Amino acid sequence: MKAVKFEELKSLDLRKCKTVGDIVEGMRYCAFGARMLGEVAKTIHEMIASKEIPVLIYDGLDSSPLGLLLQKFVENKWCRRITLPSQYNRPGNGGELVIAVGGFSERYAEAIYTKPGRAIFINPFDMARPGQIKDGYFPDAVFADPRFVMPILYRTLDEWIRGKQAFVEPLISDLASYGGVASQVSKGAGALQVMMRDKNCLRFLTVSGAMTV
Known part of the structure; x- marks a missing residue:
């Protein structure tokens, strides 16, 4: 069994980050959710650089903002194609690299967990290969x-x-169209900006959670 290589956690100093890419790179050395995002970004980048292009598994609407964005991944040749979980469940698939975006039915879970050579899971439901x-x-x-x-x-x-180069402000603005957490982040950033500009607004910052420093 390959030994896990541990890396020291480092504080993310946003003052040293100019772009979205800088922030995500710094997240690799943070904990929990930030580290997940940073490491997955690095892994996908390495896949593309090595010409091991992954397949996207996606069960959502093609016409949704997320569906249209995933089509850009294919157009840019960062992913080979988009396939439904039901299609991936059919004979003939297996051994490739996949990125499973969003949830999927348990009837297709075994195929998605066992058939890929390597699989990346992006969902809010803690769905990933057992173990x-x-x-x-x-x-x-x-x-x-x-x-x-x-x-x-x-x-x-x-x-x-x-x-x-990708900057944070256009990203925050664009997130508003995606719905869910993305829209909430965009609205929250807008509210914070209004508060920061209001000299009469008294602001409190409450930070909690594991690994908070």
Whole structure:
């Protein structure tokens, strides 16, 4: 069994980050959700750089903002194709790299867990291969709303692969159209900006949770 290589956690200093790609790179050395996102971004980037292009498994609407964004992953040749869980369940698939975006029915779970050579899971339901996730170690998974995660990954990859710098303000604005957590983040950022500009607004910052420093 391959030994797990542990890396020291580091504080994310946003003052040193100019772009979305800088922030995501720094997240690799954080804990929990931030580390999940940072490591998955690095893994997908390495797949593309090595020409091991993954397949997207997605059970959502093609015409939704997320569905249209995933089509851009294919157009950019970052992913080979988009397939439904039911299609991936058919004979003939197996051994490839896959990115499972969003939830999927339990009737297709065994195929998605066992057939790929390697699988990345992006969903808010803690759906991943049995035994894949261990205490303090979250390889190949981001347990968050893909409507929030995928726009960040898209801009990060666009920056790392094409050199097109992605800045936070346009990203926050764009998130509003995706719904779910993405829209909530966009609205929250807008409210915070209004508060920061109001000299008469008294602001409190409450930070809680494991690994808070």
